[in-house]
Amino acid sequence: MNFFQRIKVAIDVGYALEYLHHHCEKSIIYCDLKPSNILFDIEMVGHINDFGLAKILYEYRLNHPANQSNSAYKRNYWSQYGIGSESSTKGDMYSYGILLLEMFTRKRPNDERFEEDLSLHNFVREAFSDRLIEIIDPIHLQESVKGGTVVDITLNENRMRNDGLQCLNLIFDICLTCSAESLAERMGMNDDVT
Secondary structure: OOHHHHHHHHHHHHHHHEEEEEEHOOOOOOOOOHHHHHHOOOOOOOOOOOHHHHHHHHHHHHHHOOOOOOOHHHHOOHHHHHHOOOOHHHHHHHHHHHHHHHHHOOOOOOOOOOOOOOHHHHHHHHOOOHHHHHHHHHHHOOOOOOOOHHHHHHHHHHHHHHHHHHHHHHHHHHHHHHHOOOOHHOOHHHHOOO
16 A cells, blocks of 8 residues: 555544544444454445444443443453553544554564564654654655665655655654553544544
């Protein structure tokens, strides 16, 4: 996928989550956003699928009012939902941010280089805003290269620095805000898609 196709997929998935969070009769928390749960139709529109965890959580909430607590449905082992927190739309935001980081860096969150305190989020945060060219998926740097020579890549990098750095900064700022460790720092999906 080229850069603009990835942007379109990010928007498609963002709108799908926004619909689930804010336009259903009861808010639906997806709980399982990852690349393998994104499907494409014939026109390359991204759709989320596999609502197994969302359905379980929805049925649980129907049968257990908010004032009751059941630790079996707490998502403590999912760091994206916040330590000690129940599943929420902010957890979906974390997953969305990590998905975007994967899409634009082409690095997996479980990459072997991410050990101890280094994570995909921290890797990007350390490079944000002055070294984004170093961490972006190299395919983006080669998209308009004709012939693949070093000179062409250098010219393309300069073009991206001059013309696209503001766009990259905005994209990675959204990724980092969505995948912040603190639930309070994460934006909501209506903020993200607007």
